[in-house]
Amino acid sequence: MNLQTKLGAKDYASDQEVRWCPGCGDYAILRAVQKTLADNGADPANTVFFSGIGCASRFPYYMETYGFHTIHGRGAAFATGAKLANPDLDAWLVAGDGDSLAIGGNHLLHVLRRNVDIVYLLFNNEIYGLTKGQTSPASRLGTRSPTTPAGSRDEPVRAARFALGASATFVARAVDVQKDLSDILKRAHAHKGTGFVEILQNCIVFNDGVYDKLSNKKLAPDNTLKLVHGEPMIWGAERDKGLVFDIATMSPKAVSLGEGGVDASQLLVHDEHNLTLANMLATLDSIPGMPSPLGVLYSREAETFEARTRMDRAETASVEQKIGQLLNSGHTWAVA
């Protein structure tokens, strides 16, 4: 396309008043997405945001692009249909954790295994925001809510692991306020296929602080592991902790680096293309004392849904003729 002047992040903001609660993590994500589009030089006319229903799903209204706010949980199916009709659309999907993992779990599963070429942003605030704070499938054990006054007892779904289980070709995790969120979004967008990003998002009203350890400047270094392809997995404010694989227990283990500790050369090195490693990372933070991995957990090249279903329009005259032939196919007979 031929944009006369390059658009800035603000040019991707629609004229609609943003209606999230002040302090909601969604604002930071909105800014990061607008910046991503600006950096990418995205054509607003060819960009579409789909969404389901929920606080997160209001997202399309705030983007100066095409947008379709659909029904609860089904955004992925709408996006799939749109790509069936027009594979060249630059499609994004925004959906909450309830939207993606409860009512829409089936569609998330299938959009991933079909590898539809969209960016899937799962805003995970581990709660139902729009309906005022019930537990979601992503809520941690013990989450108190109007529907679980004594604390939730169902195991939470781990979105990244679910995605890998569904044969996702690209899985990343990020925190809403993360400075380089836009970089991860760019990676997801550049990926051919479903670029699935779980964004850990703070709901300041109904689940405030669940990600403090990951977003608080002081706490984050000791609690997050920034994944870099080809680099050893190291974290900590002092960069003194590393990850190894313990053969004896067949599980990951945190070790100390430096004097008296392990040498960096013995650490696990991140390899985005290693599914076994990705599966381990997807549940790493369920082990006490382990950091939350952020960044691209996994990526692989695979044929996209669009590549399989793309269909050039046949000429009107030829279709006309084909239909005529079709009607006259098989056994026909003349009545005089």
Next chain:
Amino acid sequence: MMDALVPGKPDGMGRERETIESAVVRFAGDSGDGMQITGGQFTLATALSGNDLATFPDFPAEIRAPIGTTFGVSSFQINFGARVVRTAGDQLDVLVAMNPAALIVNLADVKPGALIIVDENAFTVRDIAKAGYAENPLDNGSLDAYRVLRLPITDYTMTAVKSVEGAEVSNKESVRAKNMWALGLILWLFEREKAAVVDWIATKFAKLPDIARINTAALDAGYIYGDVTEMAPEIHPYRVPPAAIPPGIYRNISGSEAVSWGLVAGAHLARLKLAFCSYPITPATNMLHLLTKLGKEFNVTTFQAEDEIAAACAAIGASYAGELGVTGSSGPGVALKTEAIGLAAATELPLVIVNAQRGGPSTGLPTKTEQSDLYQSVWGRNGDTPLVVVASRSPGDCFDTAIEACRLAVKYMTPVILLTDGYLSNASEPWHIPDFSTYEPFPASHAIPADFKPYNRDPETLARPWVVPGTPGGVHRIGGIERKDGSGEISYDADNHQIMTDHRKNKIDGIARDIPDQEVALGPVSGRLAVVGWGSTYGPVNRAVDALIEQGIEASHIHIRHLWPLPRNLGQLLAGFDNILVPEMNTGQLATLLRSEYQCELKSQPKVSGRPFRVSEIVDAARELVEG
């Protein structure tokens, strides 16, 4: 050649053929006996011999029901004649029963004095008991009211197969050819040509030449058996002369084919690609199969979604992106799609939903026919969510109604429900092939109008502009939250909701101006009695009215294709009749609709047996109504 019949000549034994005007034949056997194929091939041979015809395939829900059981019985009925045939027939003139279960299940439909042909090899002690008979019905006089031709069809088939030199086939494969033996016999009985069936066998088993040879041998053997065997005098061959049907090129078409091809044609006339998104469900699945076969040469994409909801959503997504999204299903699946259909109505996007109705509620009777989703179609959504409902009346009619559904969806930016049913989907009829080049196109436009706003409306149709993503200068957002009149922005404003609700209603109501006035299919336009139907009851209602007129009772047939909005003249038309009878395969849904719209007095004739109406049922009800 054996099968070069000379019309007007007696058969191989010099027996004169009795000329009859029409006949109803039912092939019945175990699910594994190939009765649908047998019926289908007999249908083809019959069509080729110039009769008009209608068929009724009826098969169990189980794919492989236990052998010999009554619930495993599969049947195929055909009514053919030298006159116009509109139903599959009420009572059987010939029943072919391949086993005891097929006999016990179907006997009630056989006319007294009619011909029953049985494979006596299948009447083993075990299978007689399995069917629920205490003793062999062939031997105890229980069939004395009929003409019974008991033949060792399986043995005869085996003999025929053995005569095929060098054929390497298993015992099982040999036995399976018995349906062809039976078919051969029936072809002889009604003076039909074998050639088309022989061709079909050759094509079907092109890769299995031995199987093709034994099936042809069985077919020949059955035919020859009839032709040259001495039989009791009451068993003799028939002649059903060709019917006087309008000249033209004909083919057999099933409702599934006609609706699928109609959708392709409709999308083409709209100059759009067809995106058919579906999830398998009986009796709608065939559409997905048929359309998948067509593919890109026809501008058709098919998508087997993860569930019915996703299928509807994907179809809407495709329409949003500028093609014609269509989803096909049956009642339970349409129930799942309901929320998505509401979104299509709210966002005012074209969508066609084909509902091949089946018996309900819930899973109900998956393989049986019913028309009990009329309430669901017209009224079955949350909110005030009007849309368009049209119904097909015969297998061939599905072609034109599918085109009509596409036309209205695109022109008015609305969901349209097209109602067919299990009977229409599976049944076939000879179809006068239309000249497709004469169909008027109705090209869709994605152009940005002057002063574009997503919810500005065309003053005449009240449709909003269909500006699709990818269009420069048209960037906008749509969604399920109430949209502001014109701009389409989110609006919770009370007055605006009233305005938008009115717009949606007025748009659909206004479509009444764009559909044909209601015609009277048969009989005078006012008078003593109107029999009002919709959907697949067309055949039986039409024949019933025919019969009433013959019996000297003034009667008319009104058959409604556009069920919502209803034709503008319908109220007045109904007001011109002293009596109104509404037969339908549900508990009275059209009756309710008509009463609520026109406050007219009418008599509902409900039937939900999973089978089409018999002509006689409607005649009886009509007589009772007018004669009191």
